[in-house]
Amino acid sequence: MLNRSTRSTISYSDxxxxxxxxxxxxxxxxxxxxxxxxxxxxDSFKTAIDLKSKEKTNRELLVKVLEQQYLxxxxxELVKNNIKSLLDKNTxxxxxxxxxxxxxxxxxxxxxxxxxxxxxxxxxQHYPDHDFVPIYWMVTEDHDFAxxxxxxxxxxxxxxxxxxxxxxxxxxxxxxxxxxxxxxEVLGDxxxxxxxxxxxxxxxxxxxxxxxxxxxxxxxxxxxxxxxxLDPDCKELKNEFTxxxxxxxxxxxxxxxxxxTIDELKSAGYHDQVKPREINVFYLEDDLRARxxxxxxxxxxxxxxxxxxxxxxxxxxxxxxxxFGPNVVTRPLYQEKILPNLAYIGGGAEVxxxxxxxxxxxxxxxxxPIIFLRNSxxxxxxxxxxxxxxxxxxxxxxxxxxxTLIKEYVEANSNEEITLKEEMNAMNEIFVxxxxxxxxxxxxxxxxxxxxxxxxxxxxxxxxxxxxxxEKAKFETEQNKINKIKEKLFxxxxxxxxxxxxxxxxxxxxxxxxxSLIEHLDPLEFKFTILK
Numbered sequence: 075m076l077n078r079s080t081r082s083t084i085s086y087s088d089x090x091x092x093x094x095x096x097x098x099x100x101x102x103x104x105x106x107x108x109x110x111x112x113x114x115x116x117d118s119f120k121t122a123i124d125l126k127s128k129e130k131t132n133r134e135l136l137v138k139v140l141e142q143q144y145l146x147x148x149x150x151e152l153v154k155n156n157i158k159s160l161l162d163k164n165t166x167x168x169x170x171x172x173x174x175x176x177x178x179x180x181x182x183x184x185x186x187x188x189x190x191x192x193x194x195x196x197x198x199q200h201y202p203d204h205d206f207v208p209i210y211w212m213v214t215e216d217h218d219f220a221x222x223x224x225x226x227x228x229x230x231x232x233x234x235x236x237x238x239x240x241x242x243x244x245x246x247x248x249x250x251x252x253x254x255x256x257x258x259e260v261l262g263d264x265x266x267x268x269x270x271x272x273x274x275x276x277x278x279x280x281x282x283x284x285x286x287x288x289x290x291x292x293x294x295x296x297x298x299x300x301x302x303x304l305d306p307d308c309k310e311l312k313n314e315f316t317x318x319x320x321x322x323x324x325x326x327x328x329x330x331x332x333x334x335t336i337d338e339l340k341s342a343g344y345h346d347q348v349k350p351r352e353i354n355v356f357y358l359e360d361d362l363r364a365r366x367x368x369x370x371x372x373x374x375x376x377x378x379x380x381x382x383x384x385x386x387x388x389x390x391x392x393x394x395x396x397x398f399g400p401n402v403v404t405r406p407l408y409q410e411k412i413l414p415n416l417a418y419i420g421g422g423a424e425v426x427x428x429x430x431x432x433x434x435x436x437x438x439x440x441x442x443p444i445i446f447l448r449n450s451x452x453x454x455x456x457x458x459x460x461x462x463x464x465x466x467x468x469x470x471x472x473x474x475x476x477x478t479l480i481k482e483y484v485e486a487n488s489n490e491e492i493t494l495k496e497e498m499n500a501m502n503e504i505f506v507x508x509x510x511x512x513x514x515x516x517x518x519x520x521x522x523x524x525x526x527x528x529x530x531x532x533x534x535x536x537x538x539x540x541x542x543x544x545e546k547a548k549f550e551t552e553q554n555k556i557n558k559i560k561e562k563l564f565x566x567x568x569x570x571x572x573x574x575x576x577x578x579x580x581x582x583x584x585x586x587x588x589x590s591l592i593e594h595l596d597p598l599e600f601k602f603t604i605l606k
Contacts, residue, residue: 079586079590079593079594079605079606080605080606081594081603081604081605081606082469082603082604082606083599083601083602083603083604084469084470084601084602084604085601085602086100086450086600086601086602088470088473088602089450089473089602090473091450091473091569092422093345093422093426094343094344095344095345095422095425095426095429096422096425096426096447099425099429099445099447100447100600105342105343106342106344106429108338108432109335109338109339109429109430109432110428110429110432110442110445111125111432111441111442111443111444112444113444114417114444114445114446114447114598114600115598116196116197116200116598118444119197119200119201119416119417119444120201122416122417122441122443122444123166123201123204123416125441126166126414126415126416126441127163128441129414129439129440129441131412131413131414132314132412133160133161133162133163133414134161135310135311135314135412136160136311136412136413137157137158137160137161138310139304139308139310139311140157140160140302140304141157143289143303143304143305143308144157146281146286147289147290147293148293148297149293149297150297150298150300152297152298152299152300153293153297153300153301153302155300156205156207156208156300156302157207157302159205159207160207160414162205164203164204164205165204165205165206165207165414166204166205166206166207166414166415166416167206167207167208167209167302167413167414167415167416168190168193168194168197168206168207168208168209168415168416168417168418168419169190169208169209169210169211169409169413169415169417169418169419169443170186170187170189170190170209170210170211170418170419170420170448171210171211171212171213171405171409171418171420172186172210172211172212172213173213173216173218173221173222173242174212174213174214174216174222174242174243174284174285174288175221175222175225176222176223176224176225176232176234176250176253177225177227177232177257177274177291177575177576177577178225178288178291178292178295178575178576179222179225179575180226180571180572180573180574180575181451181570181571181572181573181574181575181576181579182421182448182450182571182572183576184295184576184588184591185448185449185450185451185571185591185595186419186420186421186448187208187210187292187296187301188449188588188591188592188595189419189446189448189449189595189597190208190209190210190301190419190597191208191296191299191300191301191592192592192595192596192597193206193208193417193419193446193597193598194206194207194208194300196597196598206416207300207302208299208300208301208302209301209302209303209304209413209415210292210296210301210302210303210304211304211306211409211413212243212285212288212289212303212304212305212306213405214241214242214243214244214284214285214305214306214307215241215242215243215306215307215356215358215363215399215400216241216242217238217240217241217242217356217363218242219236219238219242219245222242223235223236225575225577226565226573226574226575227257227260227261227574227575227577227578228260228578228581229565230260232253232256232257232260233253234249234250234253236249239361239362239363240358240359240360240361240362240363241307241358241360241363241399242284243283243284243285243288243305243307244283244284244285244307244360245283245284246282246283247278247279247281247282247283247284247287248279250274250278250279251278251279254271254274254275254278254279257271257274257577258271261577261581264581266580266581266584267581270577270580270581273291273294274291276290276294277290277291277294278291285305285307289303289305295588296588299592304413306408306409306412307358307396307399308396309394309395309396311412312395312396312398312408313395314411314412315395315400315407315408315411315412316391316392316395316398318404318407318408318411318438319355319391319395319398319400319404320387320388320391321438322353322354322355322404323353323355323366323368323373323387324384324387326352326353326368327434327437328350328354328403328404328407328434328437329350329351329352329353329354331433331434331437332348332350332403332430332431332433332434333350334433335429335430335431335432335433335434336349336430339429339430344426344429345426346430347423347426347427347429347430348402348403348427348430350403350430351365351401351403352367352368353365353366353367353368353373354400354401354402354403354404355398355399355400355401355404356398356399356400356401357375357378357380357397357398357399358396358397358398358399359397362375362378363399364376364377364378369381371383371384373387402427403431403434406418406428406431406435407431407434407435407438407440410435410440410441410442410443411438411440415443416443416444417443417444417445417446418443418444418445418446419446419447419448419597420445420446420447420448421447421448422447425445425447428445429445446597447600448597449595449596449597449599449603450569450571450602450603451571451591451595451602451603451604451605452472452563452569452570452571452602452603452604452605453570453579453605454563454604454605454606455562455582458559458562458563459606461555461558461559462559464555465483465552465555465556465559466486467479467483467556467559469604472559472560472563476556476557476560479556479560480549480553480556481542483549483552483553483556484542484549487549487552493538494534494537494538494541497534498531498534501527501530501531501534502527502531505523505524505526505527505530508523509523509524590605591605
């Protein structure tokens with residue numbers, strides 16, 4: 075159980091796992107200030123509320139769509155109240171977005187959701203005259219199936235193999251039955267396993283597509299905390315966004331503005347994260363998600379016979395807005411257009427690409443939200459903690475590579491320092507004296523003597539290496555413990571949160587795992603969390 079869990083934090087810079095842009099942003103570096111609107115602090119929300127209140131959000135439509143999408147979902151009273159509260163002009167949202175990963179995907183999805191839940195809770199306490207609702211924006215129109223079709227559970231990769239052509243939210247899920255059977259074999263007949271298998275069967279086998287299945291699953295995990303889940307693949311919502319879609323396709327202003335900002339970011343010393351296209355909109359059908367390109371005055375659906383003149387495109391957009399979907403550039407505009415949103419919480423890559431969009435938001439007169447870096451977490455179980463104590467390892471050392479960690483441990487715990495530096499210095503002094511004598515007798519012999527000196531240095535280095543290897547062998551048990559720690563905390567060389575699925579931790583800790591995240595993660599802290 076995690077009911078006795080504790081936490082500690084270290085700086086993001088000590089992990090060597092975050093980009094210069096992220097570290098500079100969190101430190102308030104002046105070079106980045108032109109690329110965002112408000113710094114992520116509790117006081118910034120006063121200004122954010124003022125800015126967003128000036129926009130016209132179609133709250134009635136938003137609530138109507140959400141209520142329709144929740145018709146078959148057993149929503150908690152808190153979720154129902156949060157949805158209804160969105161009709162009130164004093165209610166705002168904080169949002170995270172994520173793909174529809176199998177079994178929720180890597181752990182960091184949970185951390186993103188917990189962050190928006192906790193941020194909304196903090197804002198409700200700090201601004202009692204307003205209400206704040208956490209929104210999970212399902213990225214249902216994406217197409218990168220290889221990114222979402224697998225989960226790592228207890229070291230095994232569970233993979234859903236399927237031919238996919240259209241938006242991932244529209245994929246049928248009945249073919250997941252065999253995958254759930256495979257997972258059941260991995261988990262065994264533990265009570266926690268029975269609960270999870272039942273949950274996944276209810277999610278994936280009793281719903282028509284991946285969007286509905288994911289909504290059901292995430293609601294079961296987080297509904298009690300008031301999380302509201304939105305599927306943006308919706309004609310009524312896209313009708314609110316058609317002007318911007320049309321502008322992107324015909325005027326291609328977003329392409330120009332984002333590229334301008336990328337050039338400015340590069341001049342400030344940062345790399346680009348997302349490269350915009352001339353047209354940042356996809357054409358969608360159930361079995362089709364294809365780019366739109368301009369060719370010879372017509373708008374062509376790439377690798378397809380579908381094409382439009384300008385007039386035909388405008389007509390299609392007016393009648394069938396559901397057939398047009400934003401890409402990574404225009405998706406944030408869509409989100410901020412239809413939500414009364416104040417803040418977005420994302421990972422380091424998301425922070426980086428949002429910084430490319432500020433000019434684009436200004437052009438469309440949409441308030442740029444406050445951008446938060448999601449929490450990063452490392453979970454240390456009791457066995458790992460005990461091994462760290464025995465090895466006298468501190469948390470920051472965990473982020474060093476394995477060989478360095480072993481070398482440092484051996485050097486710190488050897489009875490005698492394994493180095494021949496002193497002996498090599500003494501030898502070199504002898505050769506210096508020999509060279510001086512040789513110069514007096516015959517300078518042509520100096521080269522031969524220096525070559526001999528180099529041979530001896532190489533010999534000493536070889537001896538020192540063998541001594542180190544022999545010394546390391548004395549610490550085989552400790553090395554194995556270090557190997558196990560690194561394998562558990564950095565599976566396949568990745569941060570735990572980018573690899574492991576929550577199933578592994580739910581099996582050990584049940585609902586206490588999510589409860590402990592809710593208890594311990596603070597989206598306003600900007601530190602890497604170690605959860606023990």
